[in-house]
Amino acid sequence: xxxxxxxxxxxxxxxxxxxxxxxxxxxxxxxxxxxxxxxxxxxxxxxxxxxxxxxxxxxxxxxxxxxxxxxxxxxxxxxxxxxxxxxxxxxxxxxxxxxxxxxxxxxxxxxxxxxxxxxxxxxxxxxxxxxxxxxxxxxxxxxxxxxxxxxxxxxxxxx
Numbered sequence: 001x002x003x004x005x006x007x008x009x010x011x012x013x014x015x016x017x018x019x020x021x022x023x024x025x026x027x028x029x030x031x032x033x034x035x036x037x038x039x040x041x042x043x044x045x046x047x048x049x050x051x052x053x054x055x056x057x058x059x060x061x062x063x064x065x066x067x068x069x070x071x072x073x074x075x076x077x078x079x080x081x082x083x084x085x086x087x088x089x090x091x092x093x094x095x096x097x098x099x100x101x102x103x104x105x106x107x108x109x110x111x112x113x114x115x116x117x118x119x120x121x122x123x124x125x126x127x128x129x130x131x132x133x134x135x136x137x138x139x140x141x142x143x144x145x146x147x148x149x150x151x152x153x154x155x156x157x158x159x
Contacts, residue, residue, distance in 0.1 A: 019089035
């Protein structure tokens with residue numbers, strides 16, 4: 001199920017070789033390493049330093065040289081983070097069940113052409129997707145999707 005979910009989300013993201021991708025809530029690199037195989041650069045952002053350390057170690061071990069990982073509180077970004085100024089073509093979000101409402105306000109600053117949201121919680125997905133739609137209404141090609149992380153339901157949504 002995990003590999004299918006990763007493949008489907010990355011297919012929606014439609015990563016091109018010249019693109020820079022931001023992976024928010026990256027954990028230990030579940031999506032990051034697959035994105036790295038397709039993009040010129042992928043930046044993984046995670047709130048837990050131990051996961052960032054593990055992801056960096058895994059990148060070295062797997063030979064994924066175009067991946068970088070940073071620790072940040074994604075609910076409290078100020079736009080001055082080193083990684084946030086790099087510019088991104090696409091964004092993938094895979095937050096915990098609580099959702100990604102705290103980062104929605106900042107998504108527009110990245111000027112990404114596409115955003116894919118992976119969630120295992122339909123209610124927080126809907127809340128975050130509605131916020132994103134309101135904040136990104138002037139952005140072309142903004143996209144959000146739901147792919148379950150478990151086998152309890154299957155819902156796909158785009159905004």
